[in-house]
Amino acid sequence: MSESVNDRQATKRLGDIPLSVLDLSPIVEGGSATQSFKNSLDLAKQVEKWGYHRFWLAEHHSMPSVASSATSVLIGHIAGGTSTIRVGSGGIMLPNHAPLVIAEQFGTLESLYPGRIDLGLGRAPGADQRTARALRRDLRIGGEDFPELLQELREYLNPSLADSPVGVKAIPGEGLNIPIWLLGSSDFSARLAGMLGLPFAFAGHFSPNYTLPALQTYRHSFRPSEVLDEPYAMVGVNVMAADTDERAERLATSHYQAFLNIIRGDLKPIQPPVDSMDDLWSEFEKLSVQSQLRSSIIGSPATVKRELQELLNSTQADELMITTSMFDHADRLHSYEIVADVWRS
Structure with missing residues (x-):
């Protein structure tokens, strides 16, 4: 990377980059998927007004706290209820699906909402x-065939990438400009995204220890393509913002409980916040949760602004994707509003 680019990066500020949203359409204790979908659409409408760039939904299954399992369907719901914000997947877990099906689904979405759909994989x-x-209906669950599945999907969307005619057409899908992102929590997809010249999104919100190594791998491996001339990296981060540090810390206990339940294998809907976690976790569990969530930004507007800028300084990300897990929908909205205010300031 040239010295001029490095100099430009060294002065990068929050307002210089786009901010985006990752949503899991969370189900809270006593709630329902129906209410979660209403909340997700309301959130998307609000963050669109506040200037966020993208609204992505994540594919998870068999989790009582996550309603976004039918990700493509929910993307259509969100895109249909908004007008300008980009909407996409963060991500579609490609080995769970036939590439042709994903090409057709996202071809349909792009045809319905032209120029607004992202395909994160x-x-x-x-x-x-x-x-x-x-x-998946078979025992290959490690994702080792991901590069081959990715190539097949890209050939359906752009047959010129195929060495020989595919013979099967994705209609709709073929010939549409649907941006493909690779997502990762280690260096596997970072390296692949770099080699293919694709944008890369790193799951820093749950894999903080690998953020900087993965970004370094991506940038070192990057080869210019018809998609990108230079690397483009987005970093995911948990942000729980409130009017005071103390209020934010209390609201964040719902997020702590969610990860604690994952560690215990006791999955539940999002739980209400508590005054203290000390009665809920052991010392070992506390250390485990804090290690996994150590990059989370929790606090008042001043705290959030300072720590987001520190994250940007360390990662030199081209975009940040904010994910916020709180029990009360109004609190979650307010958190995203605080982040938007910090970003604009």
Whole structure:
């Protein structure tokens, strides 16, 4: 990377880059998927007004706290209820699906909402092994065939990438300009995205230890393509913002409980916040949760602004994707509003 680009990056500020949203359409204790979908659409409408660039939905399965399992369907619902914000997947777990089906689904979405659809792809199952087998119908659950599946999908959308005629057409899908992103929580997809010259989104919100190594791998591996001349990296981050640090810390206990339940294998809907986690976790569990969530930004507007800028300084991300897990929908909206205010300031 040239010295001029490095100099430009060194002065990068929050207002210089786009901010986006990752949503799992969370189901709270006592709630329902129906209410979750209403909340997700309301959130999308609000963040569109506040200037966020993208609204992505994540594919997870068999999780009582996540309603976004039928990701393509929900993307259509969100895109249909908004007008300008880009809407996409963060991501579709490609080994769970036939590439032709994804090409047709996203071809349909792009045809309905031209110029607004993103296709983010991951290789993890988005579920435990038993659920992955139920989805994939075979025992290949490690994602080793992801590069081949990705190539097949890209050929359906752009037949010129094929060495020989595919013979099967994705209609709609073929010939449409649907941006493909690779998602990752390690260096596998980082390297692949770099080699293919595709944009890369790193799951820093749950894999903080690998953020910088993965970004370095992506940038080092990058080869210019018809898609990108230079690397383009987006970093996901948990942000729980409130009017005071103390309020934010209390609201964040719902997120702590969610990860604690994952560690215990006791999956539940999102739980209400508590005054203290000390009665809920052991010292070992506390350390485990805090390690996995150590990059989370929790606090008042001043705290959020400072720590988001520190994250940008360390990663030199081209875009940040904010994900916020709170029990009350109004609190979650307010958190995203605070981040937008910080970004604009």
